[in-house]
Amino acid sequence: MAYRMMLAVNFTPERLAVLKLLGLLTKSQIKVVKEEEKTATVGTLLGLTEEEIADIASQEAGEGNTKVHDKNVEFDEQAEPVTKEALVLCGFDHKAVNLLLDGIRRGRLKSVPLKAMVTPTNISWTIQMILQELSKEHEYFHKKR
Structure with a gap:
């Protein structure tokens, strides 16, 4: 697994080319998640073994960190597939995240929803599960505006 990696989901080839430039800026690798890989776990797509995924999943939140999700998320097979673009970031510190987000906003991408x-918690989720959960959160926060 690379120190910094982005899992890119549902990007068009044109937008992916722009994202790759941001990958250079943030010194991160980009793994494009193909349609047939959406049933794989986040950890697997990052190149981790099942043992490594289980080890990370069993870790508690460190001091000063809080868990965003305590619940188990299940994939809803009846739900519409999520087709919005998504990024799952691994190994990014605050500085790198801010650099990436600033690059998205100021650059040609403008937004990644x-x-x-x-x-x-989410390292053992499938891409489908994380897309559904992110989509729900995205809708919730946009309704609150």
């Missing part, structure tokens, strides 16, 4: 950091 669904974004998440890899956590001990």
Whole structure:
């Protein structure tokens, strides 16, 4: 697994080319998640073994960190597939995240609607699960505006 990696989901080839430039800026690798890989776990797509994924998933939130999700998320097979662009970030510190987000906003991408950091909770989720959860959160926060 690379120190910094982005899992890019549902990007068009044109927007992916722009994202790759941001990958250079943030010194991160980009793994394009193909349609047939959406049933794989985040950890697997990052190149981790099942043992490594289980080890990370069992870790508690460190001091000063809080878990965003305590619940188990299940994939809703009846739900419409999520087709919005998504980025799942691994190994990004605050500085790198801010650099990436600033590059998205100021650059040609302007926006990527669904974004998440890899956590001990979501590392064992499938891409489909994380897309559904991010989509729900995105809708919730946009309704609150």
